[in-house]
Amino acid sequence: MSAPLTLGTAGHIDHGKTALVRALTGVDTDRLPEERARGISIALGYALLPLPSGRRLSVVDVPGHERFVRTMVAGATGIDLYLMVVAADDGVMPQTREHAAVLRGLDVTCGVVAVTKADLADPAPAAEEAAELLPGAEIVACSARARTGLAELLAVLDRVAGALPGRAGRGGPPVLHVDRSFTVRGAGTVVTGTLWSGEVARGDTLTVQPSGRRARVRSVHVHGEALERAAAGQRVALNLAGLAVREVQRGDVVTDRAHGPRSTYLLDVALSLAGGPEPLSGRVHVHHGTRDAPARLVRLGGGFWQARLEQPLLALPGDRVVLRSIAPPDTLGGGTVLDAHPRRHGASAAVVARLERLRSGEAAEPAPAAPAAPGAPAASSRADPPALSPAALALEERLREAGHEPPDTAALGDAATELAALRAAGRAVRIGRAMHAHPDAIDAVRERVETIIATEGSVTMARLRDDLATSRKYAQALLEHLDAARVTLRLPDDRRVLRRRGGGAT
Numbered sequence: 001m002s003a004p005l006t007l008g009t010a011g012h013i014d015h016g017k018t019a020l021v022r023a024l025t026g027v028d029t030d031r032l033p034e035e036r037a038r039g040i041s042i043a044l045g046y047a048l049l050p051l052p053s054g055r056r057l058s059v060v061d062v063p064g065h066e067r068f069v070r071t072m073v074a075g076a077t078g079i080d081l082y083l084m085v086v087a088a089d090d091g092v093m094p095q096t097r098e099h100a101a102v103l104r105g106l107d108v109t110c111g112v113v114a115v116t117k118a119d120l121a122d123p124a125p126a127a128e129e130a131a132e133l134l135p136g137a138e139i140v141a142c143s144a145r146a147r148t149g150l151a152e153l154l155a156v157l158d159r160v161a162g163a164l165p166g167r168a169g170r171g172g173p174p175v176l177h178v179d180r181s182f183t184v185r186g187a188g189t190v191v192t193g194t195l196w197s198g199e200v201a202r203g204d205t206l207t208v209q210p211s212g213r214r215a216r217v218r219s220v221h222v223h224g225e226a227l228e229r230a231a232a233g234q235r236v237a238l239n240l241a242g243l244a245v246r247e248v249q250r251g252d253v254v255t256d257r258a259h260g261p262r263s264t265y266l267l268d269v270a271l272s273l274a275g276g277p278e279p280l281s282g283r284v285h286v287h288h289g290t291r292d293a294p295a296r297l298v299r300l301g302g303g304f305w306q307a308r309l310e311q312p313l314l315a316l317p318g319d320r321v322v323l324r325s326i327a328p329p330d331t332l333g334g335g336t337v338l339d340a341h342p343r344r345h346g347a348s349a350a351v352v353a354r355l356e357r358l359r360s361g362e363a364a365e366p367a368p369a370a371p372a373a374p375g376a377p378a379a380s381s382r383a384d385p386p387a388l389s390p391a392a393l394a395l396e397e398r399l400r401e402a403g404h405e406p407p408d409t410a411a412l413g414d415a416a417t418e419l420a421a422l423r424a425a426g427r428a429v430r431i432g433r434a435m436h437a438h439p440d441a442i443d444a445v446r447e448r449v450e451t452i453i454a455t456e457g458s459v460t461m462a463r464l465r466d467d468l469a470t471s472r473k474y475a476q477a478l479l480e481h482l483d484a485a486r487v488t489l490r491l492p493d494d495r496r497v498l499r500r501r502g503g504g505a506t
Contacts, residue, residue, distance in 0.1 A: 002055040003166025004233035006194050007157070008079030008108070009061045010072070010099035015087040016116040016144055018045065021061050023144040024154065025049050029061040044075040044179060046192075046235055048223040051158040058194070058223065058235035059083075062099075069095075069329065073102055073322050074179060074250075074290040078194030080164055080233060082111030083157070084134060088141070089121035092129040098331050100133050101274055105322040105334020110164060112138050112156050119143040167197060167232035173259040174198035174206065175316070176236060177289035178252045181245055187218070189245045191254060192237045193290070198256070200236060201229040207257035208240075208248050209314050210401055212394075214257070215240040215248075251291040253314045261319075261340065263312035263400055265440035268342045269321060270359055271305050271335035284332065287322040288313045294326065296447060302352045305335075306342065310444050312400070315340045317358070344443060388425060392418040396427045399438040404445050405474050406437035432477045445478050446487055450498065458495040459488075 009017040022028050029045020045061035060079060062072040076082075082103055086096055103111070113130045115123040123141035130139055138156045142149025175196040184190050200206070204217045220230050221237040230236045238254060248254075253261055267286070286295045286307050293311040300306060307321075315321070315337045323332040338358040345351055388396070395418045399406065409416050419436055422428035428436045448467055452459045465475035479496060482488045488496040 002053075002162075003164070003168045004058070004231055005055075005080040005161055005164060005166050006058040006060060006078055006233060006235060007049065007081055007083055007161075008076045009059070009083050009085060010076070010096075010103060011085035012087070012090065012093035012095040012099075013063070015085045015090060015093070015096075017083075017085045018061055019144040020083075020085060020114060020116055020142070021045070021047055021049075021059055023147060023150060025059065029059075044071060046223075049157075051161065052154055053158050053162065055158065055161060056223075057157070057161060058233075060194070060235070069098060069102070069324070069331070070285075070287070070292060072099060073287045073292070073324075076102055076106055076108070077287070077289055077320070077322075078177065078196060079106075079108055080110075080166065081160060082108055084111060084113045084130065084137070086113060086115050086126050086130045087117045088115050088123040088126045089117050091126040092133055096130075097133065101331040101333070102322055104274075105272075105331065106320045107334070107336075110160055112140065112153070112160055114149075114153055115139060115141045117143060117145075118149060119146040170197065170232065172197035172232075173256040174200045174204075174254070175260055176200065176238070176254040177291075177314075178248060178254060179250055179290045181248045181250065181252075183245045184239070187239050189215075189240045189243050189248065190237055191240060191248055191252075192235070193254070195230055195232050195234050195236045197232045199229055199231050200238060200254075202227075206240075206254050207260065208243065209253045209255060209261060210263040210312060210397075211247065211252070212257070212397065213243060213247055215243040215254075217241075251289070253289065261314040261316045263397065264315060264340050265309045265312055265400070265444060266342050266344060267307040267309065267313070267315060267321070267337055268300075268339040268355060268358075269305055269307055269335045269337055270303050270355070271323065271333055272303070273323075273333035274331065283310075283326055285324045285326055286313065287324065288315050288319060288337075292324075296451075297323075298346060300347045300351050300355065302356065304338070304352060304355045306345065308344070308444065308447060310448075311403075344440075388421060388427070389418065391415060392421045392425075392427075395419070396422055396438065399428055399436060400440065402437070403441045404437070404468055404478060405470055406431055406435040406441070406477075408434050409436065410434070412436075429481075431481050435477060442478075442481070446482060449479075449482060449488060449496070453488075453496070453498050458491070458497050460495055 025047040027047035047059040049057040049059050060075045062075040115126045118141040127139045140153045142153050176193040178191045178193045180192045218241040219239040220227050222234050283294050285292050293309045295307045295309045298306040319337045322334040395415045429442050431437050461475050483490050489499040
């Protein structure tokens with residue numbers, strides 16, 4: 001039996017991706033009324049594509065408009081090969097180039113170019129442009145409207161797919177990044193996504209991250225067909241028992257609790273940037289799975305960077321990420337996660353050597369921690385200390401998920417008894433008298449405060465409250481913590497500035 005594979009479309013708006021998928025599969029992937037009214041794709045669409053050999057590909061049809069690149073990346077992260085669509089009467093356009101950059105960032109190197117609308121214009125110029133953009137890709141001229149070139153396109157897709165090994169049988173935990181969640185009358189909660197690794201079978205008990213909620217797999221479907229078991233590389237729908245639809249959403253991961261991904265605010269990554277190796281500045285968006293998070297990048301040398309995330313991602317070593325600039329939005333490149341739970345550190349020869357070993361697949365010691373700034377909270381360790389109990393680890397995850405809105409000690413109930421152990425392990429920081437936060441969250445807040453002060457000269461409680469989209473209660477507590485940690489200095493008018501190492505204001 002052929003290994004399951006997922007094919008993703010790519011290309012500029014109005015170049016005929018959805019029309020071509022409909023001509024090949026008989027499925028109109030524009031299912032939303034707004035998509036049909038406007039004549040453009042807005043959400044991800046899905047279809048099953050039978051090939052001449054009998055192999056069946058799962059198809060993810062992505063929007064082509066520049067406003068929906070974020071959606072495109074979410075759909076492309078699970079694909080094995082691409083179908084780039086270029087219209088003969090337009091040629092290569094801006095979103096053609098950006099979608100190609102996303103594919104390079106995800107290391108999706110195999111695919112086919114379909115030069116569509118070949119009945120309206122000479123396809124040769126567009127094919128020449130596409131060959132320059134995607135060297136080595138096979139190119140087929142076709143027309144969905146005239147239904148020409150479709151058999152040749154299917155044959156080429158079959159040949160390219162046949163050369164790919166697929167992901168089934170590689171082992172690893174089941175990992176499904178959720179792209180849709182909804183209810184089915186009489187069945188309950190259903191989630192869909194591309195199964196990245198492992199297998200999922202009817203009756204399995206899995207965990208939804210980052211919430212940690214457990215659910216039993218009531219049924220498994222692949223393109224409407226009920227199966228006992230699904231393998232990596234397939235588009236999968238899971239009917240989950242014991243879980244309300246409001247308890248799972250796009251961006252969550254259905255996985256094995258012991259070995260699957262868990263929330264992280266730090267990633268050590270090897271990046272390849274479209275503009276070359278020059279340093280990045282400012283905030284970027286890190287796209288992973290069906291999530292993305294703003295982040296700041298710290299250059300480590302040797303093509304390695306540490307991404308300090310403002311919102312958690314759910315990654316494992318070996319996963320691919322895509323980087324996009326925030327303003328103006330553009331794809332900067334992509335790379336590979338080497339360590340999904342590193343310590344917070346800067347550049348050093350030891351760090352680069354360790355990441356080189358990880359990139360080459362060798363075991364490596366934990367990253368040495370960089371010297372902490374005066375008053376900075378302790379960095380979290382790379383692995384869970386053996387001395388911490390399961391209850392303490394569960395509390396740590398709760399604090400991590402709370403981010404910059406830490407719970408009151410009273411709200412923790414019996415779990416509050418684990419706070420002393422977490423503080424001793426550097427996994428919790430007291431905020432004021434009655435709150436505890438995760439060190440990663442405090443690090444992220446400190447970075448935001450330092451950035452605001454560097455840009456605007458000072459920060460106020462109201463400014464931080466608005467920046468974090470939180471309440472006065474948390475903004476005030478966080479600023480007072482940074483005052484006490486001698487990171488910031490409160491002025492008589494209640495503005496904060498950075499404190500010099502010697503004690504004064506900067």
